[in-house]
Amino acid sequence: MTDVADETTARVGVTASPATSSPQTVVTGRASARPVAPAPGGRRGTGSALRKRLEIAFFVAPALLLFLFFVVVPIIRAIQLSAYRWKGYGPLVDFVGFKNYVSVLQNDVFIGALQHNLIIVVASIAIQLPLGLAIALLLNRKMWGQGILRTIIFVPYVLAEVIAGVVWLQLLQPKYGVIDTVLDAVGINGPEQGFLGTPQYALWTVIVVLTWKYLGLAVILFLAGLQSVPEELYEASQIDGASWWQTQRKITIPLLGPTIRTWAFLSMIGSLQLFDMVWILTGGGPANATTTMATFLINEGTKRQNYGIAGAASVILFVVALVLALLYQRFILRRDIQDPALRKKAKA
């Protein structure tokens, strides 16, 4: 029971009086020293083996069945569909092998969509990382209204993409929307068809809206990471005479590494799946300037009933996501796994 008491003190220690740094470190050290290994479950052993199995089955089965039925089966179905020409009714008879894949990969609209997805992946990280870091460092300083600021910055993230999209669609109305009007007032003429209606601006406009929507997530995660940087490091660097900026650059940002790398991974997977915002803002247009892989496959599947093509496109989407995820894991996340000392320090 001492353990429980300690846990409670640890929680209270952090939430109520985080200012007292030394007890916190002691508790933290103790907490990470305690093995988080799974509890030895079957120690009662004899004769109850069957009972234990039944218990396991009883507990795991509902989740596992739901998952298999509504996630695994549809994914296998998508792979199956991708090998047929099928219009949505009748049996699957028209087996075409890899023809759907060939036709998807030769389709300029799909290749364009893939490029848009990749641009969005890179742009999201390249824009949100520095902005998010800057805002997180800014909000991590002592200032009035800090709590409210943190709440506000997170608001766009909580809104549905559709709702945010509809509001931005109104703001971006050509000529009469507030954005065009304000730009007009400072002497910039927006494009005739509006920013979303002009092929050369549309994708970047979508990226701006996405930045607005998702920057808050980066900021909140970075802030959380910042709070776990041990205070001793700040004190030490102050004693050594480091400036604020030096401290951030040499201590804070490197220690945020694991948080940043995981955030970037999530951001990448999200960008590859992007659908809602594009569907609301442009529907993939104008002239396919903003299609994504997801809008492509929804278009083929539900509007044109080309289920085989949609199946092939979704398999390609998955393979792209998987390959990028594996590469990322291999070359970037590996550092975190390889260097547990640093990881621990950053998390402590």
Next chain:
Amino acid sequence: MSAVSTTRRTPPTTPQAAEGSRRRTGKYTGGNPLVYALALVVVALTLGPVLYGVLGGFRTNAQLAQSPAGMPDPWVLFNYTGVLTNPAFWKYAFNSTVIALITTALVVVFGIMAAYPLARYKFKGREQIFMVFVLGLLFPATVAIIPLFILITDLNMGNTWWGVALPQAAFALPVTVVILRPFLQALPDELEEAALLDGASRIGFFWRILLPLSGPGMVTVGVLAFVGSWNAYLLPLLLLQSDMKTLPLGVADFSSEYSSDTAGVFAFTTLAMIPALVFFLAMQKRIVNGLQGAVKG
């Protein structure tokens, strides 16, 4: 590694936490005007579009056309009353609520049940079952969306609450299990030993001790599931028609049907975003902790 160490060590974004970090940053406490100015710019850019929508709902279309960047003058209420007296709005809100509640209930109940043996039993194949869920994190829902649409339609659940809630819950399970397992693992062994010594069965331990203690973890995954369902668009778009639609579908429809009625669209979107915002403000700490747990887990 552990979401629990996260919940324990990372101070939440509450006033207390702000208080804490204030002291933590020590000497580097730049309350200088430049910092405030920058913060103000960030706030303006973040809240601007939302506030513009809220205020736009209090204006007439004529006002909006005449001076798009102006304030309501005079303030009019009929856009908002129009939406609030629109039965479709309430129908959509009701559908959204029911679907989100079913999804949340399924996710929390099935999630904690699955996480329990995966966290605290020792058995062959445990890690493999856990890996099934972890791999589930990698599958974008979009990949399965077309077959899912066919499957649900074949099951005659096409235009129903359950038809949307079941797949949504299935796709929310991986992150739920991944967050809950380390949470349950971190509960001290001594508790379990004491309970078993006192003659409780493992199910008794689950029911009487583990469930009450994992309240915070369940709230976190529940909130994430609820917000995810509330904001979902793609699956409802494919499955729900007419008066079974959810709020995001309603908003999108309204905005394309009455695209010339800008003020009406603003009022509709504003009212549609209120539930999520209120829910968020009430549960802010949980959402943030959950996201951190998911990131660090």
